[in-house]
Amino acid sequence: MITFVTTNPGKFREVSAKLAPLGIRLARRDRAYPELQADRLEDVVRFAAGLVAKEVRGEFLIDDSGLFVEALGGFPGVYSSYVYRTLGPAGLVRLLQGRRERAARFETVFLLGNRGRPPRVFRGECEGTIARIPRGHGGFGFDPIFVPTGARRTFGEMSLREKNAISHRARAAEALAHHLRRRRG
């Protein structure tokens, strides 16, 4: 049993579904924890892990995600949810108006922690480009302006199933599942 500390029920369902076939059950703890201002997602979850470890007994899972736009020096990065709430997808598109360099990547980091033991971090990435206008209503956050490499549609135009086949979060969850499978032997 691993405690997944997240206020997001959709995320909990998604990760639970990935781990269920391995016989690993997740319990949900619906609780926010302090998130650091930092340049890397990994620093955010490592700092939070120190605080969460004081409150949760046994093994726990936390995660963080962000969209990193190359031509904007990695902006909005770890602040993606704040930037989504303030500028929105339209603001991000405006920042890239007239620019040909539109490369971006979504990143998710999972941290598996347990008080007194060194934490393990699992990363998932999805590379792509920023669309010229938002398209589609699926997913959440910046999904409607992100076109993954090899696709023509944005994450916002894909079904959850299509997105989950290639998404950063799915890849990070797979890395985590791989570790848990090996550990079980």
Add this chain to the structure above:
Amino acid sequence: MITFVTTNPGKFREVSAKLAPLGIRLARRDRAYPELQADRLEDVVRFAAGLVAKEVRGEFLIDDSGLFVEALGGFPGVYSSYVYRTLGPAGLVRLLQGRRERAARFETVFLLGNRGRPPRVFRGECEGTIARIPRGHGGFGFDPIFVPTGARRTFGEMSLREKNAISHRARAAEALAHHLRRRRG
């Protein structure tokens, strides 16, 4: 003696100069502390105070500042230094291109802490508008695109002395000085 925890020597000089006439000496501790992701500066310094109090003996001072643009839902706010490093003043101007609503405010918050006692928070604001293009090379951060209310020039076009007569940081430092003066009796 109060310990001012800051990595910024210019800021240390500025605040020292404000408090010297009161016979209050500041010691500098050149050390970064964890900054929280939050919507309000006050939440950032209150969280940090809990950590700093464990490391500093006696009374200490910490601060945080940000630029809050009304038409952008308060963006970049507590993330101003990150947004300055990634988008820069030109990025902020681009986000407001063609918009008539250009109101913004600079805010500084000082926190005076001492382990085991409730902290005191002092705030300073400076209202103004975002210029259409960056002007001047004075100050730092977003100063070249901020025109304080009642002025025609940006903070970047003012001398340090002119800026310090009206700035958010100067006002917050005055509120702090006022408190220290009263306390001394």
